[in-house]
Amino acid sequence: MRHTISVLVENKFGVLSRVSGLFSGRGFNIESLSVGETIDPAISLMTVVTIGDDQIVEQITKQLNKLIDVIKVVDFVEFEHVEREMILVKVSPKKNDKAEFLRLAEIFRGRIVDSGPTTFTVETTGDEKKIAAFIELIKPFGIKEFVRTGTIAIAREGIKKIK
Amino acid sequence: MKISGAEILIKCLKKEGVKHIFGYPGGVVLNIFDILYDEKGLELFLTRHEQGAVHAADGYARASGKVGVAIVTSGPGATNTVTGIATASMDSIPLVVFSGQVPTMLIGNDAFQEADIVGITRPCTKHNYLVKDINDLARTVREAFHIASTGRPGPVLIDLPKDVTSGMAEFIWPEEVKIRSYNPTYHGNKWMIRQAAQMITKAKKPVIMAGGGVILSEASKELKELAELTKIPVTTTLMGLGAFPGTNKLSLGMLGMHGTYYANKAVQDADLLIGIGVRFDDRVTGKTSAFAPEAKIMQIDIDPTSIRKNVSVDLPVVGDVRNVLRDIIKGLKEQKGQWGAVRSSWLKQINAWTKERPLTYSFDDKVIKPEFVVEKIFEISKGDAIICTEVGQNQMWAAQFYKYDKPRRWLSSGGLGTMGYGFPAAIGAQIACPDKLVIDIAGDGSIQMNIQELATAVINKLPVKVAILNNGFLGMVRQWQELFFRERYSHTNLDVIPDFVKVAEAYGAVGLRAEKPEDVVPVLKEALKIKDRPVFMDFKVDWREKVFPMVPAGAAIDEMIFDEEKKKPEKKLKAVK
Numbered sequence: 104m105r106h107t108i109s110v111l112v113e114n115k116f117g118v119l120s121r122v123s124g125l126f127s128g129r130g131f132n133i134e135s136l137s138v139g140e141t142i143d144p145a146i147s148l149m150t151v152v153t154i155g156d157d158q159i160v161e162q163i164t165k166q167l168n169k170l171i172d173v174i175k176v177v178d179f180v181e182f183e184h185v186e187r188e189m190i191l192v193k194v195s196p197k198k199n200d201k202a203e204f205l206r207l208a209e210i211f212r213g214r215i216v217d218s219g220p221t222t223f224t225v226e227t228t229g230d231e232k233k234i235a236a237f238i239e240l241i242k243p244f245g246i247k248e249f250v251r252t253g254t255i256a257i258a259r260e261g262i263k264k265i266k
Numbered sequence: 267m268k269i270s271g272a273e274i275l276i277k278c279l280k281k282e283g284v285k286h287i288f289g290y291p292g293g294v295v296l297n298i299f300d301i302l303y304d305e306k307g308l309e310l311f312l313t314r315h316e317q318g319a320v321h322a323a324d325g326y327a328r329a330s331g332k333v334g335v336a337i338v339t340s341g342p343g344a345t346n347t348v349t350g351i352a353t354a355s356m357d358s359i360p361l362v363v364f365s366g367q368v369p370t371m372l373i374g375n376d377a378f379q380e381a382d383i384v385g386i387t388r389p390c391t392k393h394n395y396l397v398k399d400i401n402d403l404a405r406t407v408r409e410a411f412h413i414a415s416t417g418r419p420g421p422v423l424i425d426l427p428k429d430v431t432s433g434m435a436e437f438i439w440p441e442e443v444k445i446r447s448y449n450p451t452y453h454g455n456k457w458m459i460r461q462a463a464q465m466i467t468k469a470k471k472p473v474i475m476a477g478g479g480v481i482l483s484e485a486s487k488e489l490k491e492l493a494e495l496t497k498i499p500v501t502t503t504l505m506g507l508g509a510f511p512g513t514n515k516l517s518l519g520m521l522g523m524h525g526t527y528y529a530n531k532a533v534q535d536a537d538l539l540i541g542i543g544v545r546f547d548d549r550v551t552g553k554t555s556a557f558a559p560e561a562k563i564m565q566i567d568i569d570p571t572s573i574r575k576n577v578s579v580d581l582p583v584v585g586d587v588r589n590v591l592r593d594i595i596k597g598l599k600e601q602k603g604q605w606g607a608v609r610s611s612w613l614k615q616i617n618a619w620t621k622e623r624p625l626t627y628s629f630d631d632k633v634i635k636p637e638f639v640v641e642k643i644f645e646i647s648k649g650d651a652i653i654c655t656e657v658g659q660n661q662m663w664a665a666q667f668y669k670y671d672k673p674r675r676w677l678s679s680g681g682l683g684t685m686g687y688g689f690p691a692a693i694g695a696q697i698a699c700p701d702k703l704v705i706d707i708a709g710d711g712s713i714q715m716n717i718q719e720l721a722t723a724v725i726n727k728l729p730v731k732v733a734i735l736n737n738g739f740l741g742m743v744r745q746w747q748e749l750f751f752r753e754r755y756s757h758t759n760l761d762v763i764p765d766f767v768k769v770a771e772a773y774g775a776v777g778l779r780a781e782k783p784e785d786v787v788p789v790l791k792e793a794l795k796i797k798d799r800p801v802f803m804d805f806k807v808d809w810r811e812k813v814f815p816m817v818p819a820g821a822a823i824d825e826m827i828f829d830e831e832k833k834k835p836e837k838k839l840k841a842v843k
């Protein structure tokens with residue numbers, strides 16, 4: 104099962120390698136990982152998406168908690184939450200397809216952030232499903248490359264526990 | 267007043283109550299060693315290899331319960347500590363290791379003797395630090411000792427760039443340590459503890475499985491009280507030897523791959539298995555799906571990651587073992603159960619297993635059996651020695667045929683299985699406990715891995731005894747080759763074995779040899795008389811001897827093979843891994 108886990112860490116030298124090293128050293132998967140500062144610049148937040156059965160994910164969260172620089176671990180499986188990921192896609196549609204492509208991008212609330220003689224770069228955000236659907240739909244137009252930020256997540260107001 | 271980083275470091279060590287450190291000098295730690303030159307309250311023992319320094323610090327820690335300390339130089343000095351640190355990490359031993367580092371300006375430049383030791387040791391330390399600012403030094407040392415010695419203990423490394431130790435700053439000792447992200451759970455959840463007491467009372471066939479955590483939390487007294495109060499038999503893991511008296515009526519000895527028949531049988535038949543300070547290592551559980559199939563499992567441990575890692579647990583209690591046991595005992599006493607009567611048939615059954623297949627070997631009057639040597643060591647030392655071991659058959663025989671009645675008398679690399687651990691660990695133990703008899707039970711292979719530490723023992727007049735069970739082979743590997751690889755002894759015959767008596771003498775130690783069974787006791791007695799030097803005892807033992815019982819890898823722990831089956835067809839001896 105897919106789990107989105109947020110890891111609040113001390114914003115210290117080497118902390119990213121402690122977290123990523125834990126995953127590689129213990130054979131856990133990382134589907135995506137994103138890191139950024141929080142309101143308190145001494146604290147960073149990492150969002151890790153991982154896949155594993157209950158026992159593995161329990162180990163992952165416990166092992167993360169055990170790292171000295173980790174302040175708090177939240178597995179969003181237990182909480183109502185919002186997930187987003189941003190993607191930048193460079194597409195080179197054929198002349199005839201341009202209009203169709205732009206229409207499609209709009210449906211996905213894509214914004215053109217750059218364009219060249221033959222390419223458009225589109226930005227869009229959404230949860231994992233939306234991003235996957237977006238990629239599928241624009242594939243036929245000729246994707247040159249894309250970049251994804253990895254998932255970030257935040258609990259919904261009130262933080263209702265699911266289980 | 268400003269003082270140098272090196273001086274700050276030494277002041278910190280003294281504040282932490284450190285008296286003995288182990289180390290090896292080099293370029294970037296020269297200024298630290300320079301301070302130690304005049305230092306009175308702090309003694310540094312120069313080992314002959316950095317691995318030896320870390321194992322010695324580890325042996326010191328295991329024997330005394332204090333934090334072991336080592337100081338080494340950058341680059342090769344630091345990388346030489348890795349095996350020692352990993353050994354301590356696997357066995358949860360509190361160490362603080364200081365490594366020199368090239369000046370901060372040069373870090374990352376592949377400077378002379380630079381190694382990213384913080385990166386290298388990240389997975390085998392509890393935590394590690396690179397001190398980049400001299401003003402962080404004192405706080406870092408304080409945190410390191412705190413982290414190493416609290417919660418589930420472990421090694422911590424501090425990397426010290428040369429400009430940090432040679433820079434100048436005020437010495438400000440932080441009286442308190444506050445690490446907001448580090449708060450071990452010391453007390454068990456009340457509800458869980460009530461459940462635990464009820465499970466113990468309800469169980470008809472309970473077994474306690476005690477591990478190294480009992481020793482680390484100094485809970486032997488409580489364990490004994492619990493077992494005797496409720497009449498529950500106790501088996502220990504390799505790391506738990508001494509946590510419960512080996513000569514106690516309720517003791518089943520060690521379980522697992524080379525555990526006793528009756529311990530493994532009892533676990534497989536139990537209806538309640540109480541794991542205390544254990545992590546259900548694969549050497550203990552065998553095939554996990556067939557482990558303790560009838561039992562509900564209760565697990566008490568301070569480290570939540572130990573719980574449900576390898577086996578599923580019905581009742582986890584996270585907390586310091588000693589606190590939790592005290593609380594459970596309190597709950598049980600309130601119940602005033604008639605445990606003696608309830609357990610009598612279970613204890614009878616266990617007694618029958620004990621009689622059916624006791625731990626034995628066949629004595630021989632022509633050739634020395636290694637088990638015989640260990641037995642005699644037990645008798646002559648009256649069970650009161652600190653026994654260190656190397657790894658292999660020697661380690662298993664030392665675990666099986668010496669009865670450990672007290673904690674901190676068994677020093678062995680359980681988790682990592684590090685050959686070369688025992689001798690330097692014995693040196694550390696002897697320094698921690700100058701009045702105790704310290705014996706390293708060794709193999710002829712393992713002892714050669716840190717044999718250079720003879721010099722350390724000689725120069726410090728340490729009367730460490732080394733009993734080499736000399737079988738001419740990498741015995742344990744040979745045993746596997748005999749059993750599972752059709753006696754194809756690929757690279758396990760050591761061929762050229764040094765004359766250990768002469769080696770000892772060359773270093774200024776005493777060397778003794780026993781070639782026949784009747785030599786064993788006189789050699790041991792002779793060795794015990796020597797109080798001012800280390801002694802090597804070279805016991806020429808039967809190379810064919812194997813460690814039994816044995817659970818082949820991948821089998822359930824009651825699928826043991828025994829001595830008499832050694833010639834039987836291979837089908838029973840199928841090796842999976």
Ligand SMILES: Cc1ncc(C[n+]2csc(CCOP(=O)(O)OP(=O)(O)O)c2C)c(N)n1
Nearest residue numbers: 658659660683685709710711712740741742
């Ligand atoms: C550093 C290290 N290298 C290799 C091994 C694998 N190993 C386990 S036991 C063993 C043989 C040990 O031989 P010896 O020290 O002579 O002891 P014996 O088994 O004969 O008592 C080996 C090579 C190990 N445990 N540690």
